Amino acid sequence: MPHAIAIIGAGPRGTYGFRRLALQLKQTPLKEPVHIHVIDKSGNFGGGSVHDPRQPDYLLLNTVASQITAVGDDDHEARASSKRRTLHGYLVSQEIDIGPNDYPARAHHGQYLAHVYDWTERNLPPGVTLHRHKTAAMDIDPSGGQTIVLAEGKPIQVDEILLVTGHAKNRISPGSAQDEWHQFAESRQKKGKNISYIHHVYPIAEHTRHIRPGETVYVIGMGLTAIDIVRTFTWGRGGYFTNGNYTVSGNEPKTILGSRIGLPYSARAHNQKTDQYHPAIFTAEVVRKLKAEKRRVDFQRDVFPLIFQEMEMVYYAALMGEKFGQAYLKGSSQDREGMIRRQVPPEKTLRWDDLRNPLRDIEAQRPAGQPLFSSLDAYMAYVRQYMRADIHEADLGNMTSPLKCAVDAVLRDCRDILRMVVNFGGLTAASHKILNRSFDRVNNRIAVGPPVESSRQLLQLADLGMVEFSGPDPEISMDRERGEFFLESKQVKNSGRYVQHILNGRIHGVNVMGDSSTLMQNLLKRGMVRTFVNKDADDEYPLGGLDVDPEFHVVDISGTAHPHICALGIPTEGKIWFNAADARPDVNSTAITQLSDWAKAAVERLRIKEKGAA
Numbered sequence: 001m002p003h004a005i006a007i008i009g010a011g012p013r014g015t016y017g018f019r020r021l022a023l024q025l026k027q028t029p030l031k032e033p034v035h036i037h038v039i040d041k042s043g044n045f046g047g048g049s050v051h052d053p054r055q056p057d058y059l060l061l062n063t064v065a066s067q068i069t070a071v072g073d074d075d076h077e078a079r080a081s082s083k084r085r086t087l088h089g090y091l092v093s094q095e096i097d098i099g100p101n102d103y104p105a106r107a108h109h110g111q112y113l114a115h116v117y118d119w120t121e122r123n124l125p126p127g128v129t130l131h132r133h134k135t136a137a138m139d140i141d142p143s144g145g146q147t148i149v150l151a152e153g154k155p156i157q158v159d160e161i162l163l164v165t166g167h168a169k170n171r172i173s174p175g176s177a178q179d180e181w182h183q184f185a186e187s188r189q190k191k192g193k194n195i196s197y198i199h200h201v202y203p204i205a206e207h208t209r210h211i212r213p214g215e216t217v218y219v220i221g222m223g224l225t226a227i228d229i230v231r232t233f234t235w236g237r238g239g240y241f242t243n244g245n246y247t248v249s250g251n252e253p254k255t256i257l258g259s260r261i262g263l264p265y266s267a268r269a270h271n272q273k274t275d276q277y278h279p280a281i282f283t284a285e286v287v288r289k290l291k292a293e294k295r296r297v298d299f300q301r302d303v304f305p306l307i308f309q310e311m312e313m314v315y316y317a318a319l320m321g322e323k324f325g326q327a328y329l330k331g332s333s334q335d336r337e338g339m340i341r342r343q344v345p346p347e348k349t350l351r352w353d354d355l356r357n358p359l360r361d362i363e364a365q366r367p368a369g370q371p372l373f374s375s376l377d378a379y380m381a382y383v384r385q386y387m388r389a390d391i392h393e394a395d396l397g398n399m400t401s402p403l404k405c406a407v408d409a410v411l412r413d414c415r416d417i418l419r420m421v422v423n424f425g426g427l428t429a430a431s432h433k434i435l436n437r438s439f440d441r442v443n444n445r446i447a448v449g450p451p452v453e454s455s456r457q458l459l460q461l462a463d464l465g466m467v468e469f470s471g472p473d474p475e476i477s478m479d480r481e482r483g484e485f486f487l488e489s490k491q492v493k494n495s496g497r498y499v500q501h502i503l504n505g506r507i508h509g510v511n512v513m514g515d516s517s518t519l520m521q522n523l524l525k526r527g528m529v530r531t532f533v534n535k536d537a538d539d540e541y542p543l544g545g546l547d548v549d550p551e552f553h554v555v556d557i558s559g560t561a562h563p564h565i566c567a568l569g570i571p572t573e574g575k576i577w578f579n580a581a582d583a584r585p586d587v588n589s590t591a592i593t594q595l596s597d598w599a600k601a602a603v604e605r606l607r608i609k610e611k612g613a614a
Contacts, residue, residue: 010040011048047110066100221505258470265449269404277409543574
């Protein structure tokens with residue numbers, strides 16, 4: 001009897017999963033034919049909706065072209081060609097002028113993924129067939145096996161299912177601030193006013209077409225989505241940057257970016273590395289020992305000190321020389337503190353509190369009861385200076401700038417070590433909350449920012465007055481008489497500004513309960529899945545992602561793992577840490593090894609099925 005496997009989602013994780021499944025079926029062929037069904041309503045098999053190959057080229061990735069792949073390090077067949085080995089190799093083969101350390105367009109990533117997808121299909125082993133379904137999966141009926149209900153087309157009965165659905169679109173919660181903004185905007189629109197709240201901004205050009213030149217837009221967030229919005233309002237509306245200058249098209253709106261801290265994300269540094277950093281303090285061996293000694297590890301007490309010590313060693317080795325770094329490594333905590341105090345200028349000392357809150361010194365110096373900034377001009381001048389300093393460090397590169405070196409080496413290259421201790425409930429519930437609500441915020445802001453060129457262009461727009469910033473802790477109200485939104489930061493004197501449009505410029509956090517996906521809501525209603533809650537004797541902390549077991553099987557409402565339905569990638573965020581990262585070549589990328597493990601186990605289950613039928 002033929003076998004059937006379904007992969008729901010055809011973005012990067014779906015592409016990795018399809019490739020690993022094809023490779024596994026070639027290495028360990030089954031006796032019966034295998035039908036692989038891939039379901040994705042975007043129809044972009046390879047890039048999915050996020051990496052749509054047709055999107056504008058001005059929307060960039062924040063990872064350099066040579067550090068992105070879609071195939072595993074052990075996939076010798078695929079890696080035999082440079083155009084499959086890395087995104088950079090593919091772009092060179094297409095005669096696209098890009099260097100290995102340049103930041104490619106997201107569309108180019110989608111084209112590369114589609115190329116790998118198509119090549120894999122053409123080279124499927126005998127007896128294996130791919131079926132592409134350009135539609136949405138709506139439900140999974142568990143009676144009599146697993147039957148996938150599609151929005152269009154006949155249901156598909158399958159033996160194995162992999163959920164790799166990627167970024168979700170969360171619904172607006174009734175009674176929330178977003179709900180009030182949405183209703184207010186709709187009421188103004190009915191009266192003929194061009195006022196809007198956009199909860200889902202992608203595709204940006206399409207969803208912001210109604211915004212007119214000169215109108216004011218407030219973007220919630222200062223991260224990667226905010227950068228995409230700014231680039232859409234400039235490059236996407238006919239403006240362009242040349243030789244450090246911006247040529248205005250006249251079609252741009254005025255943009256205000258806002259966040260809790262009131263500062264843009266730090267720029268990714270010019271890449272000078274050819275290999276991944278190998279830690280000396282925060283090592284896999286140390287983490288294994290921690291896990292062996294404790295059933296649950298405390299992030300703040302046991303893990304974070306190791307992370308910051310690793311950062312200090314890298315930072316001071318770059319700042320003071322390798323000899324200082326080696327002495328730091330060999331010294332005790334007391335020795336290290338003394339070395340830093342005696343030899344490092346105070347203004348050059350690395351402090352996590354400064355990374356966590358760059359406004360800390362200003363807060364300490366302000367008079368009681370006064371705002372942080374005396375005027376909007378003073379605040380804007382501070383932000384522009386902050387950006388210039390950050391861009392300077394980024395231009396130095398991630399092996400030359402001590403700060404960028406430490407951030408890139410530890411917060412990026414050591415992610416797999418942190419995953420070892422976080423994944424599958426490895427932290428205490430209380431410290432998992434600290435990781436999620438404190439460490440992750442800092443990590444995202446300083447290590448997962450835009451390419452330096454995007455930050456430089458944002459600064460140019462700020463210098464021209466075309467982009468402004470909100471101030472810390474911005475508040476939004478609705479002026480019902482005027483029919484517009486009002487934005488103000490109490491930390492910046494006289495910072496109030498009227499805005500006509502609010503855009504949610506933050507990537508929606510993983511929240512399966514609030515996911516607008518019909519499939520996910522039906523699985524919840526059936527009790528076939530549940531969200532992960534980190535519980536221990538002292539506390540509990542609910543995470544928004546799917547609960548899965550160590551073999552990636554989804555866990556149902558009773559706590560039982562489903563033997564034939566698995567999930568990976570962004571929907572599992574919480575049970576598995578930091579899924580929003582593309583696969584990297586030559587480092588045994590977790591994004592691919594997880595899917596390799598899934599493919600091996602799924603094929604083995606089909607082999608057992610064959611034996612049972614014999």
